[in-house]
Amino acid sequence: MTRVSCGLLAFGSLTLVAAPVSAQTVSEYDAVRAARPAGRTIPVNGLTLVRDAYRIDLRSGVLHLLAPIDGETFGAVFLGEGEYRLEPATESERRHLRLVTDDDRLETLTDEFEQLLLLFTDQTGEDMLAHAPVVEGDADPRATEVYEDYLEQQRERIQINLHLRIVSDLLNRPGRSDGVFLATVDGDEYGPALLAFDPLGISNLAAQFGFLGGEEVALISFDRRDSGFWYLSARAPEAVEGRGKPGQPLADAEHYEIETTFDGREILGRTTITLTPLVDGIRVLPVNIFRKLTVHSAVLEDDRPIELGVIQEELEQGWVAQWSDEGADADAAIVFPEPLVRGSSVRVRIGYEGRDVLEGRSGSYSVRARESWYPNLGTFSDLATYEMTFRFPRRDQLVAVGTQVREETDGNQTVAVWRSDTPIRVAGFNYGRFERLSRTDEDTGLEFNVYTNPRERGGARVEDTMADAQNASRVATVFFGPAPYTQLSVTQQVEWNFGQSWPSLVFLPTSAVSSAIALSPDASPGLREFTKTVGWHEMAHQWWGHLVGWASYRDQWLSEGFAEFTAGLMLEFTEGPEEYDAFWDRRRSEILDRGRYVANHEAGAMTQGFRLATRRSAGAARAMIYAKGGYVVHMLRMMMRADGQPNPDEAFQAMMHDFTSSWAGRSPSTDDFQAVAERHMSPAMDLAGDGTLDYFFEQWIRGTDIPTLSSTLEVTDLGDGRYRISGNVSQEDVSEGFRTLVPIYLDFGDNVVKFGAVALSGPTSQALNGQFPLPRSPRRVLVNAMHDVLAR
Numbered sequence: 001m002t003r004v005s006c007g008l009l010a011f012g013s014l015t016l017v018a019a020p021v022s023a024q025t026v027s028e029y030d031a032v033r034a035a036r037p038a039g040r041t042i043p044v045n046g047l048t049l050v051r052d053a054y055r056i057d058l059r060s061g062v063l064h065l066l067a068p069i070d071g072e073t074f075g076a077v078f079l080g081e082g083e084y085r086l087e088p089a090t091e092s093e094r095r096h097l098r099l100v101t102d103d104d105r106l107e108t109l110t111d112e113f114e115q116l117l118l119l120f121t122d123q124t125g126e127d128m129l130a131h132a133p134v135v136e137g138d139a140d141p142r143a144t145e146v147y148e149d150y151l152e153q154q155r156e157r158i159q160i161n162l163h164l165r166i167v168s169d170l171l172n173r174p175g176r177s178d179g180v181f182l183a184t185v186d187g188d189e190y191g192p193a194l195l196a197f198d199p200l201g202i203s204n205l206a207a208q209f210g211f212l213g214g215e216e217v218a219l220i221s222f223d224r225r226d227s228g229f230w231y232l233s234a235r236a237p238e239a240v241e242g243r244g245k246p247g248q249p250l251a252d253a254e255h256y257e258i259e260t261t262f263d264g265r266e267i268l269g270r271t272t273i274t275l276t277p278l279v280d281g282i283r284v285l286p287v288n289i290f291r292k293l294t295v296h297s298a299v300l301e302d303d304r305p306i307e308l309g310v311i312q313e314e315l316e317q318g319w320v321a322q323w324s325d326e327g328a329d330a331d332a333a334i335v336f337p338e339p340l341v342r343g344s345s346v347r348v349r350i351g352y353e354g355r356d357v358l359e360g361r362s363g364s365y366s367v368r369a370r371e372s373w374y375p376n377l378g379t380f381s382d383l384a385t386y387e388m389t390f391r392f393p394r395r396d397q398l399v400a401v402g403t404q405v406r407e408e409t410d411g412n413q414t415v416a417v418w419r420s421d422t423p424i425r426v427a428g429f430n431y432g433r434f435e436r437l438s439r440t441d442e443d444t445g446l447e448f449n450v451y452t453n454p455r456e457r458g459g460a461r462v463e464d465t466m467a468d469a470q471n472a473s474r475v476a477t478v479f480f481g482p483a484p485y486t487q488l489s490v491t492q493q494v495e496w497n498f499g500q501s502w503p504s505l506v507f508l509p510t511s512a513v514s515s516a517i518a519l520s521p522d523a524s525p526g527l528r529e530f531t532k533t534v535g536w537h538e539m540a541h542q543w544w545g546h547l548v549g550w551a552s553y554r555d556q557w558l559s560e561g562f563a564e565f566t567a568g569l570m571l572e573f574t575e576g577p578e579e580y581d582a583f584w585d586r587r588r589s590e591i592l593d594r595g596r597y598v599a600n601h602e603a604g605a606m607t608q609g610f611r612l613a614t615r616r617s618a619g620a621a622r623a624m625i626y627a628k629g630g631y632v633v634h635m636l637r638m639m640m641r642a643d644g645q646p647n648p649d650e651a652f653q654a655m656m657h658d659f660t661s662s663w664a665g666r667s668p669s670t671d672d673f674q675a676v677a678e679r680h681m682s683p684a685m686d687l688a689g690d691g692t693l694d695y696f697f698e699q700w701i702r703g704t705d706i707p708t709l710s711s712t713l714e715v716t717d718l719g720d721g722r723y724r725i726s727g728n729v730s731q732e733d734v735s736e737g738f739r740t741l742v743p744i745y746l747d748f749g750d751n752v753v754k755f756g757a758v759a760l761s762g763p764t765s766q767a768l769n770g771q772f773p774l775p776r777s778p779r780r781v782l783v784n785a786m787h788d789v790l791a792r
Contacts (some may be wrong), residue, residue, distance in 0.1 A: 111187030121179025214245035242379030242702035309335030340395035363433030501541035561629015
């Protein structure tokens with residue numbers, strides 16, 4: 001069911017009255033949505049459409065044109081014989097196609113089809129009309145049936161409102177012929193898929209894709225076994241291995257005023273967004289909102305408020321739920337009667353209601369729609385200030401991002417106002433019945449509030465949770481720089497198996513604060529490590545993810561990997577270097593782990609991000625983004641470490657401080673982090689001799705090789721406190737030019753000491769033979785004893 005609204009908004013005692021939006025604004029969408037094959041056809045014999053990496057050959061058949069809008073053809077159904085070919089622009093994308101198709105020899109993805117739906121605002125209409133004359137006649141029922149089936153599939157499986165994208169071009173960019181090209185196809189071999197070329201970036205194809213950045217070309221599979229982004233790349237001439245592109249947002253949200261009322265699982269809300277258009281001509285502006293919230297009105301605040309059109313489609317739970325904690329959000333948009341002017345701020349008030357933002361009862365609630373419980377223009381990439389007013393039953397409590405500025409009782413309701421004057425990436429809250437412990441840390445000056453739910457089983461380690469939060473902030477302040485916020489709320493959530501971190505608000509799983517888990521002898525080693533480290537990981541996101549963001553999904557390791565590194569660092573400071581070393585040994589095992597099909601590290605490079613989670617590599621995305629991402633930071637630390645100095649981490653800390661201060665409030669790419677690292681690299685790190693860390697970032701972040709390191713080094717006592725160290729150090733299972741600084745350690749029995757390092761390049765074996773004064777005889781000589789280098 002389509003909702004196109006132009007009504008009054010009633011919120012409590014406030015009623016907004018405005019002039020109606022023009023009928024044409026809404027009818028444009030209605031017309032596009034209602035268009036069907038109308039009897040206008042084009043016979044096809046050898047029509048080829050080339051769109052960047054795609055070549056679509058319509059060998060023979062008929063194009064059934066959809067009814068035009070103001071004389072403009074925007075879609076067609078093809079029935080006949082055809083083939084599409086996808087020529088990957090980079091080797092990493094070719095590798096990913098091999099992974100998802102289970103074809104290790106694939107060079108070009110090719111599939112045949114008998115029907116194809118085309119939607120477009122580019123030159124496709126002109127190409128079709130140039131191929132053959134239009135034939136007028138009656139609509140073909142087969143073409144209509146294909147189109148109706150597509151509409152059903154859009155709701156149940158595709159979950160992207162392609163018509164909304166078409167209307168956006170028609171209204172935002174009228175008269176242009178360089179718009180979007182979309183082809184939905186059910187191939188003979190690879191099943192249903194969307195072939196997309198969007199010059200504004202795939203992130204503009206749907207509001208929920210905002211994290212994808214500005215890459216323009218995609219193949220999205222809707223195969224029930226292995227759906228997802230099979231291909232995602234910049235235009236072929238601009239594609240660079242393992243690198244994304246900046247997104248092209250239509251508008252920048254500067255401030256949100258959010259009013260929310262909870263009544264059980266029901267929610268009534270109103271959000272006013274102060275936004276600035278980043279391009280001229282916007283009339284259709286997509287918004288991100290939870291799929292179970294219905295937008296019933298929108299008003300442009302002005303001297304005389306103007307009601308806006310609202311477009312929203314209802315969706316089933318489908319393929320997007322695989323990689324989204326919240327499932328699919330309903331594509332929604334607000335429609336302005338006149339084009340907005342670039343740089344001229346406006347205020348838009350949106351009213352909505354629905355259910356299931358909260359799940360639970362009796363004081364134990366799960367907050368489900370954490371990124372989309374309010375309409376927004378994008379989270380994590382778009383920073384804004386917030387003022388939030390919550391109304392909820394007085395027996396419950398609510399803890400939100402920012403600072404609480406007021407709380408009062410109004411009958412059976414509590415009215416709480418929270419505010420963030422510092423721009424943040426996302427707003428959120430936890431909800432339930434809590435007990436609070438508050439403390440100000442003397443070392444950092446941060447105010448901590450720990451909220452635990454006494455109703456949850458297992459009891460709560462309140463003091464331990466407080467200590468973990470304080471210790472994490474102290475270590476992070478030393479290593480990364482000052483905390484981004486003056487206070488932090490650490491809250492218990494009902495979920496047991498994951499945590500999250502919002503600006504100044506941490507959601508800890510019940511397992512992490514449960515005395516029953518901490519003390520249970522039956523808890524698995526993995527569960528014990530998770531409950532011990534998840535709080536530190538989530539605390540670290542205040543620096544990595546919120547203070548410093550990431551440019552696109554290809555750079556998400558800058559958040560999750562850095563947080564994972566911080567969790568390991570905390571083990572070193574709380575339990576000693578042995579536990580720190582053991583932590584990286586476990587991450588190494590996770591990276592190398594082989595499931596039923598492929599090892600995690602063989603699935604693809606870190607820059608493939610969440611897309612690595614496929615049927616053949618279910619654990620690869622987490623292993624690469626979290627474990628290998630953290631390991632990369634650990635390797636940089638160990639390469640920069642100056643053992644024997646008063647502060648052996650001085651150079652590493654300087655690099656991390658530089659990164660946070662240079663990129664605070666912004667979203668860097670991997671290349672941006674490399675530039676910071678190169679400002680602090682030591683001469684010993686210049687393995688390629690070019691003064692850069694290109695070799696390091698190419699092989700560890702954009703590559704998949706993992707070396708095997710070994711040695712035959714032996715120690716011989718020469719007398720008088722001198723010892724000969726001789727033998728070979730070898731590197732195998734890597735490509736030519738793979739450079740490694742292999743650390744050498746001396747094992748004295750009661751202590752293992754780093755002795756030096758040897759630089760290796762490619763598959764090689766290097767002989768060492770030297771005499772050295774040592775305080776006593778080592779038992780043996782080891783390489784990579786403390787997991788300085790990720791190796792087999």
